[in-house]
Amino acid sequence: MTDPRLRDYRDATRRSTSPDFTTKIFSGIGVDRYTSAASALGDVYIAWSARGLSAVRLAGDDNAFEAWYAERFACRVVPAVEDDSISSAARAKLHGEDVEVPIDLRDCSPFERRVLAKAAEISAGSARPYAWLARELGTPTATRAVGNALGRNPVPLLVPCHRVIRTNCSVGGYVFGAATKRELLAQEGVDFDALERITRRGFRYVGCDAGWFCLPTCGDVATRVDAPGYRLLRTAAEAHAHGLVPCRLCRPIAA
DNA sequence: TGGGTGACGACGC
DNA sequence: AGCGTCGCCACCC
Numbered sequence: 617m618t619d620p621r622l623r624d625y626r627d628a629t630r631r632s633t634s635p636d637f638t639t640k641i642f643s644g645i646g647v648d649r650y651t652s653a654a655s656a657l658g659d660v661y662i663a664w665s666a667r668g669l670s671a672v673r674l675a676g677d678d679n680a681f682e683a684w685y686a687e688r689f690a691c692r693v694v695p696a697v698e699d700d701s702i703s704s705a706a707r708a709k710l711h712g713e714d715v716e717v718p719i720d721l722r723d724c725s726p727f728e729r730r731v732l733a734k735a736a737e738i739s740a741g742s743a744r745p746y747a748w749l750a751r752e753l754g755t756p757t758a759t760r761a762v763g764n765a766l767g768r769n770p771v772p773l774l775v776p777c778h779r780v781i782r783t784n785c786s787v788g789g790y791v792f793g794a795a796t797k798r799e800l801l802a803q804e805g806v807d808f809d810a811l812e813r814i815t816r817r818g819f820r821y822v823g824c825d826a827g828w829f830c831l832p833t834c835g836d837v838a839t840r841v842d843a844p845g846y847r848l849l850r851t852a853a854e855a856h857a858h859g860l861v862p863c864r865l866c867r868p869i870a871a
Numbered sequence: 872t873g874g875g876t877g878a879c880g881a882c883g884c
Numbered sequence: 885a886g887c888g889t890c891g892c893c894a895c896c897c
Contacts, residue, residue: 727894746879750893759879761894767878782879789878797878816885 648689649696650681651703655710655773656800657792662710663693664702668718672706672771674792688770689723710773719771731765738779741805742866743833745783751870767791779804783820785811785832810838819848821855821868829855834866 650663652675659675663685670689673681678695685693696703705717721729734749746766750758766777767789778797782788785808790797802808814822814832822837823829825845829852832838840846849855852862852869862868 725895750879755893757880757891758893760877760892761879763878764876764894765878769878777878780878784880787878791878794878 646691648685648691648693649703650685650693651696651699653703653707653710656803657773657796660710660773662703662706664700664706665691665720665722667722668720669702669706669771669774670720670722672773706774717774719774721770724768724770725765727761728765728768731762732769732775732777735766735769735777735780736775738776740776740779742835743779743781743785743801743806744831744866745833746780746788747783748831748867749780752867756870763789781833785815805836806833807836807839810841814838814841814848817848818850821849821852823847823849823855823858823860827860828863829858829860829868830863831866831868834863834868 646665648663648665648670650661650671652659653662655672657674661671661673661675661681662669663671671685671693673684675681682693685691699707702718705715708715709717719732721732724732730753731749734752738744746762747756747759749762750756753762755761762780766780769775769777769791772778772791778790778800780788781797781801787794787798787801787808798808811832819832821829822832822834822841823846824837825847829849830837837846841848847858849858849860855862855868862871
């Protein structure tokens, strides 16, 4: 019969190569803390370890959250008595401040960490396709794998995985539901009506006579396509024919 | 270890 | 527009 502590050890360290973490869990002294914090989705639980913010979930049922945490991380989590620097930073970031929050991606694989790091580069008001992340990571055909990695994001909102959408600008999946994802993006300024008017007709890029072309989800460019000097494009070749170069911010095609 | 799974994308109706 | 199909890849058992 397998020692249950050994099973926990394996589960919790499956994706981790960190010796200090494995030691902490196996010796049974690892206890993380959690509290609730205000966010764009209302109250959420935030949990953290000494290494950083480890989880964000919708607040509600303490017991359910603690059970989920134990199941995923093989680690107890208990209510915090007070904030520390990590939870304070997370609180500020969830409030919209531009602060750095240490993140504890203890059970994420190297690939998943790279996906989350790239997603963290997408600023509010913009979005990027799953395929864009795959391409940026150097594995352009790993689009499904990118979706799977985002689906395991332990810290939604903090790592803004909701800003990764499908190539056709439909929202795609989300841990808190597609409707919630769409509302979050709309709140950040993403205009889905404008995007739909573009993609419905098969356009994939927005060009500007100033000399560049973008993904429709680059900032608010989708809301300006009817202005003079802007044009809709179906292919990168079409953009090139007009003498347009890829936007350096959204990088619409491979370099 | 190889086959199953899934926040995808392209394509064909 | 919205399906089904197929290829793709990281990860799991």
